[in-house]
Amino acid sequence: MPPDPILEVKGLRVELSTRSGTVPVLDDLSFSIDAGETLAFVGESGCGKSMTALAVMGLVPHPIGRIASGSIRLAGEDLTRVPEKRMRAVRGNDVSMIFQEPMTALNPVYTAGEQIAESLRRHQDMGRRAAWEHAIEMLAAVGIPDPRGRASAYPHQMSGGQRQRVMIAMALACRPKVLIADEPTTALDVTVQAQIFELLKDLRRETGTALILITHDMGVVAEMAERMIVMYAGRKVEDGMVTDVIAEPKHPYTRGLISCVPHLAEVLTEERPDLTEVPGVVPPLTQFGRDMCLFSSRCPLADDKCWEERPPERRFGAGHVAACWHAEEVS
Numbered sequence: 080m081p082p083d084p085i086l087e088v089k090g091l092r093v094e095l096s097t098r099s100g101t102v103p104v105l106d107d108l109s110f111s112i113d114a115g116e117t118l119a120f121v122g123e124s125g126c127g128k129s130m131t132a133l134a135v136m137g138l139v140p141h142p143i144g145r146i147a148s149g150s151i152r153l154a155g156e157d158l159t160r161v162p163e164k165r166m167r168a169v170r171g172n173d174v175s176m177i178f179q180e181p182m183t184a185l186n187p188v189y190t191a192g193e194q195i196a197e198s199l200r201r202h203q204d205m206g207r208r209a210a211w212e213h214a215i216e217m218l219a220a221v222g223i224p225d226p227r228g229r230a231s232a233y234p235h236q237m238s239g240g241q242r243q244r245v246m247i248a249m250a251l252a253c254r255p256k257v258l259i260a261d262e263p264t265t266a267l268d269v270t271v272q273a274q275i276f277e278l279l280k281d282l283r284r285e286t287g288t289a290l291i292l293i294t295h296d297m298g299v300v301a302e303m304a305e306r307m308i309v310m311y312a313g314r315k316v317e318d319g320m321v322t323d324v325i326a327e328p329k330h331p332y333t334r335g336l337i338s339c340v341p342h343l344a345e346v347l348t349e350e351r352p353d354l355t356e357v358p359g360v361v362p363p364l365t366q367f368g369r370d371m372c373l374f375s376s377r378c379p380l381a382d383d384k385c386w387e388e389r390p391p392e393r394r395f396g397a398g399h400v401a402a403c404w405h406a407e408e409v410s
Contacts, residue, residue, distance in 0.1 A: 083155065084111035085289050086135070086174075086257050091149035093134050095364070096142075103147070103368040104130050106313045112257070112306075115283065117290040119304035119321070121297060121336065125361045126310040128293045129179075132259045135291075136176055137166040154256060172202035175250035176259040181242035185234040191218065191245045192230030195252050202253045217248040221278060240271035247278065254286055261293045276303055297340045301325060306398075309333045312362055312373040315392075319399035329393075329401035331378050331409050332357065372404065380405040 093105040105127050112118045120128045133139050135151055137158060151158045153173060158166065178184040186194060195214035199205045205213065211230070218226035221244040234242055243263065250258055260279065264272040280303070283290050292303055300307050300321060307324055309317040309332065317330040325343055328334040335357035337343045359377035366373065370389050375381040382404075390402045403409065 082113070085114045085154060086291075087111040087150075087152045088135070089150050089152075091131075091134060091151065092147045093130055093139055093144060094147045095140075095144045097364060099365045102364045104144075104313050104364065105134065106368055108149070108313075108315055110308055110315070110318065112289045112291060114256070114289050115287045116306065117283065117292060117304040119292040119294060119300040119307040120310055121294055121300050121307055122310035123295060123357075123361050125312075127313040128295075128310055129261055130313075131310075132176060132261050132291070132293055135174060135257070135259065136170055137163075138170075168202070171198050171250075171255075172253045173255055174257040174259070175253070175255040176261065177243075177246050177250050177263045179262045179265050181239070181246045182234060184246060185242060187234055190231050190233055191237070191248075195230075195245070195249050198249060198252050213252070214248070217252050218245070220251075220282070221245075221248045222274070223248075239267055240274070243267060243271075243275055244278070247275070247282075251282055251286065251288070255288055257289045257291065258283075259291045259293065262295075263292075264299075279303070297325075297336050297343055301343060309336070313367045314373065314402065316374070316403070317401040318392075319395075319401075323396065323399050327395075329395050329399070329406040329409055330374075330403045331380055331405070332374050333401075334409055372402075380408055 089109045091105055091108040092103055094101050095104050108131065120131060122128055134146060139146060146159050153169065158169065192211055192214045195217055196210035199210040199213055200207065215226050215230050218229055223229050223241055223244050237245065264275050267275065279290060294300060304321050306319065307321050308315055309330065311332050317324060317328065317333045324333060325337055328337060335355065338355045357377060362373055371387060372385040372390050375385040378385065384404055390404045392400045392402050393406055394400050395406065
C-alpha cells in the first residue's frame with residue numbers, strides 16, 4: 080500500500096472581493112504531492128499559481144481574500160481549520176516558501192545570518208550561538224563562498240544570485256516537509272538559474288523535501304519536475320507526468336505553452352517547428368468562475384458547448400487528466 084501524500088489539497092476554492100463582487104481566484108483545485116517529489120505548476124501570470132502557494136502557506140490576503148471551501152492537509156492535518164497561532168508554527172518549519180524577489184522578501188536591516196538564525200530560534204528552540212553556527216552551515220550548503228563572512232553581510236551587499244541562495248537557505252533551515260519555490264530564478268542570469276535549479280535538485284534528494292515549483296517556463300518544468308499541473312484562470316486544466324503531458328498534451332492551452340519552447344516543440348512534430356504563441360490574454364478576474372471553458376475565446380477548437388458548459392476532468396491513461404471537450408483532437 081503506497082504511503083499517504085505529504086500534502087493533499089481537495090476542492091480548494093479561494094475567493095477575492097472586488098468592486099464587481101466576489102470572484103473565485105482558485106476554483107475547485109485538487110492535487111497531492113509525495114515526499115521527495117517535485118510537482119510543477121505552470122501557466123501565464125494571473126492563472127492562480129502564486130495564489131495556490133499563498134493558500135498552502137496560510138497567507139491569503141485578509142480581509143479581501145478567504146478560503147471559501149476545500150481542505151489543505153499537511154501530513155494529515157487540515158491547515159484550513161487550524162488557528163493562526165498553530166499556522167505560525169507550521170509556516171517556515173513544516174512548509175516553507177522561496178518568494179519571487181529576494182530583495183523585497185529579505186529584511187534590509189538584518190544580516191543574512193541573523194535572518195536564517197531567527198527561524199531556527201523560533202521553530203527549533205536553538206540558542207543564539209547554535210542558531211548562528213547552523214545559519215553559517217546552511218549558507219555553505221547552498222554554495223555561498225566564505226559563508227562565515229557572508230553571514231554578516233546585508234542583502235544590499237550581495238548579488239542577486241547570493242540573495243536567492245540566502246532565501247533557499249532560510250527556507251530549508253528547518254528541514255521542511257514541503258518547499259514551495261515561486262519563480263525562484265526571476266531576474267537571474269542563465270548561468271545562475273542553472274546553479275539554483277541544480278541546488279534545489281541536490282537538496283531535495285538529500286533531505287527528502289517535497290518541492291512545489293511555480294513557473295511559467297515549460298522548459299524549466301521539463302528539466303526539474305516529475306509531475307505537472309497546468310493552471311488557467313484559477314482552474315486546473317491538465318495534470319499528469321511531465322513526460323506524458325509534453326509528449327501528448329490533451330488541452331489546447333498546454334499544447335500552446337509547449338509550442339512556445341523550441342526544444343519542447345520539437346517533441347510534438349517530426350520536423351523543426353515554427354514557434355507559435357497562444358493568442359489573446361487570460362480573462363479578467365470578473366470572468367473567473369463562469370460555467371464554461373474559460374479558454375474558449377483563445378481556442379481554435381472552441382464550439383458552442385465550450386461556451387456554455389464547463390468541461391469535466393477526463394482521464395487519459397494512468398494519472399493523466401485534462402478538462403477539455405476536444406481533448407482527442409488536441410494531439
